[in-house]
Structures are given as C-alpha cells and as structure tokens.
Amino acid sequence: MRKIWNVLTATTMVAAACGFAGAAAAADNKEVQMLHWWTSGGEAAALNVIKEALAKQGYTWKDVPVAGGGGEAAMTTLKAMVAAGNPPTASQILGYFALDYADAGKLGDVTPLAVKGDWAKVIPTALQKFTTTNGKWDAVPINIHSVNWIWLNKAVMDKIGGTEPKNFDEFLALLDKAKAAGVIPLALGGQPWQEATMFDSVVMSTGGPEFYKKAFIDLDESALKSDTMKKSFDNLAKLRGYVDPNFAGRDWNLATAMVVKGDALAQVMGDWAKGEFKVANKEPGKDYLCYRFPGTDGTVIYNTDMFAFFNVSADRKDAQNALAAASMDPAVQSAFNVIKGSVPARIDVSDAAFDMCGKKGIADVKAANAKGTFLGSMAQNYAQPPAIGSGAYHDVVTKFFHGQIKTSDQAVAELDKAINAAM
Amino acid sequence: MTTAIDPIVADAAVRGPRRDFRDRLRNWLPRIVLAPSFALVLFFVYGFNIWTLLISFTNSKAFTNLNFIGWGNYAKLWTWTFETDPPSNWYTALVNMVVFGGLYVIFCLALGLTLAILLDQKIRGEGILRPLYLYPLALSFIVTGTAWKLFLDPRIGLEKAVHDLGWTSFHFDWVVNPRMMIYCVAIAGIWQTSGFVMAMFLAALRGIDSEILKAAQIDGASAYATYRRIIIPIMRPVFMSALIILTHMAIKSYDLVLSVTGKNPGGAAELPSTFMYSYTFTRNQTAVGSASAIIMLMTIAAIMVPYLYSELREKA
Numbered sequence: 027m028r029k030i031w032n033v034l035t036a037t038t039m040v041a042a043a044c045g046f047a048g049a050a051a052a053a054d055n056k057e058v059q060m061l062h063w064w065t066s067g068g069e070a071a072a073l074n075v076i077k078e079a080l081a082k083q084g085y086t087w088k089d090v091p092v093a094g095g096g097g098e099a100a101m102t103t104l105k106a107m108v109a110a111g112n113p114p115t116a117s118q119i120l121g122y123f124a125l126d127y128a129d130a131g132k133l134g135d136v137t138p139l140a141v142k143g144d145w146a147k148v149i150p151t152a153l154q155k156f157t158t159t160n161g162k163w164d165a166v167p168i169n170i171h172s173v174n175w176i177w178l179n180k181a182v183m184d185k186i187g188g189t190e191p192k193n194f195d196e197f198l199a200l201l202d203k204a205k206a207a208g209v210i211p212l213a214l215g216g217q218p219w220q221e222a223t224m225f226d227s228v229v230m231s232t233g234g235p236e237f238y239k240k241a242f243i244d245l246d247e248s249a250l251k252s253d254t255m256k257k258s259f260d261n262l263a264k265l266r267g268y269v270d271p272n273f274a275g276r277d278w279n280l281a282t283a284m285v286v287k288g289d290a291l292a293q294v295m296g297d298w299a300k301g302e303f304k305v306a307n308k309e310p311g312k313d314y315l316c317y318r319f320p321g322t323d324g325t326v327i328y329n330t331d332m333f334a335f336f337n338v339s340a341d342r343k344d345a346q347n348a349l350a351a352a353s354m355d356p357a358v359q360s361a362f363n364v365i366k367g368s369v370p371a372r373i374d375v376s377d378a379a380f381d382m383c384g385k386k387g388i389a390d391v392k393a394a395n396a397k398g399t400f401l402g403s404m405a406q407n408y409a410q411p412p413a414i415g416s417g418a419y420h421d422v423v424t425k426f427f428h429g430q431i432k433t434s435d436q437a438v439a440e441l442d443k444a445i446n447a448a449m
Numbered sequence: 450m451t452t453a454i455d456p457i458v459a460d461a462a463v464r465g466p467r468r469d470f471r472d473r474l475r476n477w478l479p480r481i482v483l484a485p486s487f488a489l490v491l492f493f494v495y496g497f498n499i500w501t502l503l504i505s506f507t508n509s510k511a512f513t514n515l516n517f518i519g520w521g522n523y524a525k526l527w528t529w530t531f532e533t534d535p536p537s538n539w540y541t542a543l544v545n546m547v548v549f550g551g552l553y554v555i556f557c558l559a560l561g562l563t564l565a566i567l568l569d570q571k572i573r574g575e576g577i578l579r580p581l582y583l584y585p586l587a588l589s590f591i592v593t594g595t596a597w598k599l600f601l602d603p604r605i606g607l608e609k610a611v612h613d614l615g616w617t618s619f620h621f622d623w624v625v626n627p628r629m630m631i632y633c634v635a636i637a638g639i640w641q642t643s644g645f646v647m648a649m650f651l652a653a654l655r656g657i658d659s660e661i662l663k664a665a666q667i668d669g670a671s672a673y674a675t676y677r678r679i680i681i682p683i684m685r686p687v688f689m690s691a692l693i694i695l696t697h698m699a700i701k702s703y704d705l706v707l708s709v710t711g712k713n714p715g716g717a718a719e720l721p722s723t724f725m726y727s728y729t730f731t732r733n734q735t736a737v738g739s740a741s742a743i744i745m746l747m748t749i750a751a752i753m754v755p756y757l758y759s760e761l762r763e764k765a
C-alpha cells in the first residue's frame with residue numbers, strides 16, 4: 027500500500043512540476059502562434075521572411091502548419107482551435123472565412139496600427155471588405171494573386187509564329203495554330219476549381235468588367251441569366267476542344283509542367299503557376315511568357331492571402347501587433363512576394379525587385395484599383411461566400427465542362443438555380 | 450499493557466472490512482477498468498451522433514447554431530435525390546454508392562472465397578502466398594488510391610505500357626473518364642480488401658471438421674458438391690461477418706475516392722462521404738452536411754440492426 031502511495035505522490039509531484047512549467051510557458055508573451063498551410067518549398071521560404079522579421083524584434087515563432095494545398099484541412103483545424111477557446115495568434119485565411127469569424131466575434135483588433143500606417147490608403151479598396159469589420163481592422167492582406175493570366179511556352183510560341191492574342195478570337199486562332207503544329211494547345215487540369223478559375227477569365231473576357239461585377243459580385247439575376255452569360259459558357263465550350271483527352275483529375279502543377287516542358291502551348295492559371303516555372307529554372311520573357319487572359323487586359327480578377335488576428339488574451343496582444351506590423355512592412359511585403367510569385371497587397375511597394383510578370387502584375391493592380399476593375403474571383407471565393415463560389419459555381423462549371431450539363435441554355439438555368447439554392 | 454494490546458485489536462478490527470473491500474474491489478475492477486472507455490464511447494460516439502442529429506435540424510452555416518428549421522435540410526436532400534438532368538451531387542453520390550458498394554462487396558466476397566478455396570488445396574508455398582495476398586491491407590487507402598491512379602493513367606500507366614509493347618489500338622482511359630471513374634475506385638478497393646476477406650474464409654475453411662468432409666467423400670460427393678452443399682453453408686456466419694465489414698467500409702470510404710479520381714472532376718465521383726465532407730467543411734453548409742451524415746448513419750443502421758438482432762437471437 028505504502029509503495030502505491032509513494033508512486034502516487036511522486037506522480038502528483040511530477041504532474042505539478044509539469045503544470046508549473048506549462049504556466050511558465052503560457053506567461054511568455056513573446057510567442058507568435060501562426061496557423062498556415064504554406065508547407066511547400068517556395069511557400070515556406072516566403073513565410074520565413076516574416077519569421078525572420080519578427081525574430082529581429084525578439085519574438086519567437088510557433089509554427090502550426092496544416093498541409094493541404096487549398097487549406098481545407100487547415101480551416102478544419104482552425105475551426106476546432108477557435109471552438110475550443112484556444113485560437114492561434116493569427117491564421118492564414120481566405121476571403122469569406124475571415125468574415126465568418128468576424129461575424130462570430132472571434133477576431134481581434136489591430137485598428138490603431140492601421141490608423142498609424144494609413145493602411146486604408148495603400149490597400150486596394152475592394153480588399154478592405156475582407157480585412158475590416160465595421161471600420162475595425164481585424165486582418166491584413168499579405169499578397170495579391172490574380173487569376174486572369176495565361177502562361178505560354180516561348181519556344182513553342184516561336185515555332186508556331188504566334189503573337190500575343192488581344193481578344194478571345196485571336197486566342198482561339200493561336201490555339202488552332204498550336205493544334206496544327208501537333209502541340210497540345212491548352213494544358214488544363216480537369217478539377218472543378220481549375221475549370222471554374224478559367225471560367226472567371228472567360229466571363230471577364232466575354233462580358234467585360236461591368237458585366238462580371240453585375241453577375242458575380244452583385245449576383246444580379248438578369249445578368250446571370252443573360253445572353254452574355256450564355257455566350258460565356260459557349261466560349262468555355264470552345265476552349266474544351268483544345269485540351270488533351272487525359273485532362274480529367276490532373277493536378278494544376280502537372281498541367282503547368284506540360285507548358286514548362288513544351289508539350290503544351292498555354293495554361294490559363296493564377297500567378298502561382300510562376301512558382302513552377304521558377305523551380306524549373308525558367309525565366310520570364312526568355313523561356314516563358316505571361317499575358318493577361320485575352321480580352322481582360324486592364325482588369326484584375328484577384329484572390330489574396332490574409333492573416334486574420336484572433337481575440338487573444340491581453341498578454342498575447344503585443345506579439346499579435348508585432349506580427350501585423352511586420353506583415354504590412356513594405357520591405358517584408360516585397361521580399362515575401364518576390365519569393366511567393368504574387369504581388370504585394372500594398373500598392374505603394376516598389377516593383378524594383380520583381381521580374382517582368384511581377385512588374386506587370388503590380389502595375390495592373392494599381393491601375394485596376396483606380397478604375398474600379400479590381401474584382402474578386404468567383405472560383406476562389408472572393409466574389410461570393412464558399413457556398414456559392416466553391417459550391418454552386420464549381421458544380422455547374424465542372425458539370426458543363428464534362429458534359430453532364432449539355433447546353434449553355436441549361437448551364438445558365440442551372441447556375442441561377444444552384445446559386446439560389448445555396449443562399 | 451494497553452499499548453501492547455491496542456494495535457492487535459485495531460488490526461483485527463481492520464482486517465475484516467479490508468478483506469471485504471478486496472472482494473468488492475475484485476467484483477468492481479472489471480467495471481472500473483471498462484468505465485473510462487465506456488464513458489468515452491458514450492460521449493464521443495453516441496453523444497456526437499445526437500449532436501449531429503440536432504445540427505441537421507438547424508440552419509447552421511460556417512459555424513453551428515441552434516436555430517431550428519425543422520425538416521428543411523432533409524427536404525432539400527429528398528428533392529436532390531430525384532434530380533437527374535443534370536445529376537445533382539446527392540443523386541450522383543447515391544448512384545455511385547450503389548455501383549461502388551455493390552461491385553466492392555460482391556467482388557471482394559467472390560475473389561476472397563475463390564482465393565481461400567484455392568489456397569486450401571494444401572499447395573506448396575502457401576506460407577509465401579498468404580501474406581502476399583494479405584499485404585495490400587497493410588497500405589493506407591490513400592497510398593492504394595494514388596498508386597492505382599498512376600497505374601491506370603493513360604499517359605504514363607497501363608495504356609502506355611501496352612502501347613510500348615506494340616498493341617497500339619489498346620484503349621483504357623477509365624481513370625480520366627468521369628463516367629467510368631467510379632469503377633476504377635472499385636478496382637482499387639477490391640485489390641486492397643479481397644486478401645483480407647480471403648484470410649477470413651481461409652480461417653473458416655480450416656475450422657471445418659474433417660470428419661464431415663470424410664463422410665461426404667465416402668458418400669461419393671464430388672468436390673464441387675462438397676463445397677456447394679456442405680462447406681459453404683457451414684461458413685454462413687463468416688459470410689455475414691465479411692458482408693458487414695465490407696458494407697461499412699464501402700459506405701465510409703473517402704480517401705480512396707479522392708486519391709483515385711483526383712478531386713472529383715465533373716462531380717462524377719461523388720460519394721455520400723465526400724458529399725458530407727464538402728458540404729460541412731468547404732461549402733459552409735454544416736446543416737446539410739449533418740443531414741447527409743445522419744442518412745448515412747441510418748443506412749448503416751438498416752444493415753447492422755437486423756444482423757445484430759439475428760445474431761443475438763441465435764445466441765439467446
């Protein structure tokens with residue numbers, strides 16, 4: 027019996043000691059706990075820029091990586107952490123997810139920093155919808171991606187004697203040339219989000235920014251059911267004729283690899299595709315070309331990565347503010363985005379360190395923001411919440427692309443119906 | 450003196466209750482040991498089942514709430530069940546469930562039984578063959594799925610290999626053809642599990658009383674008749690167990706589908722499990738997801754309850 031008591035006492039003491047140790051760690055408010063899904067080589071290197079900026083100020087970094095490209099697994103983890111009352115200092119987050127957390131009252135407040143840094147002037151107006159709630163800043167954008175790009179293999183382009191297509195018809199003519207030369211004209215991964223991302227550009231090209239805004243941002247029913255939308259689906263069907271037969275289910279980076287290797291002429295993809303060219307040691311202008319999707323020059327269909335700041339205890343606020351300040355530092359934004367392949371979320375960052383595609387991206391964002399043609403991507407959930415974006419929209423586009431919805435008339439009707447059902 | 454007697458008296462007084470305590474402890478020990486796991490199962494399985502049921506009657510979106518809206522979510526699923534042109538996600542999920550589940554269960558049983566009977570012929574090298582058939586079960590579904598996706602990919606896998614051998618008209622593109630994808634999922638699943646079913650049948654075959662078989666031989670029964678009329682009927686309980694295990698594996702399979710089909714192009718490879726996950730976690734329609742989860746639970750219950758009932762009745 028006595029032995030058992032001894033063991034018990036010892037266990038209790040060890041447990042108590044651990045408890046004290048735990049308490050000591052909790053009192054340390056110099057720790058930044060960051061949840062994200064940037065685990066691939068280039069992404070991790072980009073995140074490292076922020077980590078180092080914070081280390082210089084004496085803050086430690088506690089990484090909470092949850093792998094999985096689109097961040098689905100990370101969002102599930104975040105939900106659990108917040109529900110358990112143990113939110114991270116900040117989390118990488120996308121569009122409407124930030125608004126959901128803000129509505130639920132789970133986000134913190136970095137407004138004083140925002141006022142001091144005059145963020146409202148340097149962040150594109152459309153983005154501020156996601157970073158502020160009733161005028162209160164609770165998130166910051168770290169980068170801007172845009173999806174209306176096409177990426178072309180320059181060697182193939184030279185071989186077929188192609189020039190930059192300025193509108194949709196010229197694009198089709200260029201793809202025809204590639205087809206005649208025996209090259210796969212269009213590299214596409216047949217997954218719902220990739221097809222829907224391409225359709226964003228097709229709609230912008232077919233209907234122009236006014237129409238895109240009316241249909242996708244305002245969800246105007248007459249625009250959704252209009253002939254222009256029908257024509258957009260018809261144009262998408264035309265592109266369907268230029269993909270290779272084995273496209274279904276292919277990952278986006280494998281599609282990019284087809285362009286890198288010269289098996290295919292072009293890919294319609296967001297600017298994260300540039301990372302794949304970079305990994306293969308290809309240079310823009312020399313080995314590959316980046317154009318805006320034909321007919322969408324002057325507009326930017328964006329998505330962005332943001333850091334949302336959670337309602338943390340007072341002792342962790344200091345570290346949270348440091349992270350917010352570091353993320354919005356122009357030097358950090360420049361270094362981060364050079365590595366990540368995106369463009370800075372601040373429009374006042376110098377483009378000196380960027381390659382030609384990056385320079386064009388930065389200039390486009392600035393111009394589009396001034397003209398009001400800086401619009402959220404429907405496929406990436408920056409035009410509408412996920413129930414509509416990656417729900418209704420992805421469903422209809424992918425079913426149309428794979429022939430389960432047979433005509434553009436039916437597609438338009440289905441899109442309207444699915445959006446209404448998801449609201 | 451009193452000081453010398455006291456401890457003895459005290460000891461005697463204590464000894465009785467202590468022995469009593471030990472006996473009682475012995476009685477209670479199994480219950481105490483089992484209590485934590487029982488409580489955990491009660492809470493984390495049944496408690497959350499009830500929670501999901503509650504959520505399925507609310508209008509929960511990204512976060513759960515308790516604004517009850519009655520049968521709305523089930524009504525939604527019910528209308529989707531009959532939307533065939535274009536097929537709704539739920540309709541596709543149900544059709545695929547029947548196709549995949551049916552093929553998976555039937556082929557696993559058939560292949561498992563055949564392999565077991567063949568292995569039972571006292572052949573040489575059984576010690577090597579048995580683990581070889583069982584080995585796929587050691588892989589996770591995601592590995593199986595990825596391997597089969599690569600193997601069936603027309604550009605790099607089977608089709609290309611056959612073309613390289615010279616048969617250039619050979620055509621096998623199921624894994625990139627949304628209409629046929631679900632069959633590829635079934636192929637990968639059958640490959641993974643039939644070895645396990647074989648092991649179950651083999652154990653049952655080895656457990657059959659040899660006297661019965663000798664009697665059958667003396668009566669002049671052919672090998673086919675022996676299996677058909679004696680051995681397979683004796684193995685009925687094993688069939689039931691295998692059926693239960695395979696059915697629930699088919700209904701809950703998730704990672705296999707996603708890894709074989711590559712994120713469900715055209716929405717053609719939807720299954721109830723992928724439907725549930727995408728509505729709950731990526732489309733922020735938690736209530737609809739919960740309703741579909743409850744329907745899956747009911748489906749499994751519809752299979753399990755009669756089975757348990759018949760099992761328990763036989764024992765009683």
